[in-house]
Amino acid sequence: MTADSPVLVFLLFGIGLLCIIKGGDWFVDAASWIAEVSGIPHFIVGATVVSLATTLPEILVSVMAAASGSVEMATGNAIGSVTANTGMILGISIVAMPVVIDRRKYLPKSIIFIGSIVLLWALSLSGEISMVSAFIMIAVFFLFIFENVSEAKKEMGAPDVKKAATDKKTVIKNIALFIIGAAGIVIGSRLLVDNGTVIATDILGIPERVVSLTMVAIGTSLPELVTTITAIAKKQSALSVGNIVGANIIDMVLILPLCSFVMGGSLPVAWSTLWVDLPVSFAVAVICLVPALIKGKLMRWQGIAALTVYAGYVVYLVVG
Numbered sequence: 207m208t209a210d211s212p213v214l215v216f217l218l219f220g221i222g223l224l225c226i227i228k229g230g231d232w233f234v235d236a237a238s239w240i241a242e243v244s245g246i247p248h249f250i251v252g253a254t255v256v257s258l259a260t261t262l263p264e265i266l267v268s269v270m271a272a273a274s275g276s277v278e279m280a281t282g283n284a285i286g287s288v289t290a291n292t293g294m295i296l297g298i299s300i301v302a303m304p305v306v307i308d309r310r311k312y313l314p315k316s317i318i319f320i321g322s323i324v325l326l327w328a329l330s331l332s333g334e335i336s337m338v339s340a341f342i343m344i345a346v347f348f349l350f351i352f353e354n355v356s357e358a359k360k361e362m363g364a365p366d367v368k369k370a371a372t373d374k375k376t377v378i379k380n381i382a383l384f385i386i387g388a389a390g391i392v393i394g395s396r397l398l399v400d401n402g403t404v405i406a407t408d409i410l411g412i413p414e415r416v417v418s419l420t421m422v423a424i425g426t427s428l429p430e431l432v433t434t435i436t437a438i439a440k441k442q443s444a445l446s447v448g449n450i451v452g453a454n455i456i457d458m459v460l461i462l463p464l465c466s467f468v469m470g471g472s473l474p475v476a477w478s479t480l481w482v483d484l485p486v487s488f489a490v491a492v493i494c495l496v497p498a499l500i501k502g503k504l505m506r507w508q509g510i511a512a513l514t515v516y517a518g519y520v521v522y523l524v525v526g
Contacts, residue, residue, distance in 0.1 A: 215405060218400075219398065222396070222425075223398065223425045225390045226425060229386070232386060233383070233387030233388055239376075261456045263391050264283060264284060264427070266392060268280045268461045268464070270396060272468045273468050278418055279403060280473070282415050282422070282479075283422050283423050284462050286422070287423045287457050290427045291453055292487065292512065292516075296450045296490075297494070297511075298434065299434050301513070302509075304508075306503040307498055315353070318346065318455055319455050320495065323487050326484065333475055334474050335462055335472070336466070346459040347456065350455050350459070406418075419523055486519045489515055
């Protein structure tokens with residue numbers, strides 16, 4: 207889905223972003239409603255169903271990029287999205303709304319998230335993600351799902367859980383939003399990958415890695431940003447943080463294995479990914495999560511520190 211005219215290429219890239227933003231917005235709303243009908247607590251909804259919904263753009267963009275041979279866009283989008291989610295989006299959320307957290311709920315997911323970054327780094331030291339490494343990361347994904355399902359079972363029927371409306375009009379509306387939103391994400395992802403590659407390599411002469419780690423990664427993270435801003439406005443910090451942590455785990459341990467499978471069981475991993483991109487993701491994750499787990503609350507300085515590191519990282523990518 208590309209065009210010959212540079213102006214049209216930028217236009218199609220913008221349309222792709224809009225499709226992802228609006229489609230992601232509708233998809234998240236519908237997915238949240240579907241989950242809440244079952245009476246699952248907000249944090250669990252955020253860390254599972256909403257996370258899977260908001261990571262759909264990253265999954266599709268990276269898998270499509272891998273299928274078309276754009277390896278740097280596949281890996282850059284997945285890892286760049288994690289860094290953007292944590293350093294920028296979670297940073298904004300913490301600055302806007304520092305809150306007390308339930309360490310019992312946050313600890314397992316924080317350990318899985320930070321551990322998944324270290325695991326991905328270790329498994330990629332050979333310069334590729336092999337079939338065996340891909341299956342190990344998929345196993346971590348199922349561990350994450352199992353942990354969330356176990357937590358949900360414990361909290362089903364909790365007194366603070368509010369069930370969503372289930373009248374006929376609401377059901378039809380949310381099913382329609384779910385389908386239309388998913389379609390918008392699929393179409394938008396294809397436009398983003400195809401035209402983003404053309405913009406990077408043919409028009410601007412910018413390395414594909416830089417475009418994938420910044421423009422495309424931030425673009426595919428917009429559903430998480432929309433969810434976070436909405437959660438801040440509604441004072442639902444648990445949904446916001448749960449969504450971001452869950453989305454990051456999925457980005458780390460599901461997307462790249464899928465890309466490896468698409469490429470026949472071997473996904474190349476660049477030196478810069480190993481020694482720059484993954485360490486930055488690890489740094490912002492530690493800044494945002496470890497002090498909160500120790501103190502039992504998210505503090506504004508964590509958000510400022512994470513935003514500062516992320517801004518420095520983006521400057522390094524652009525200037526370097």
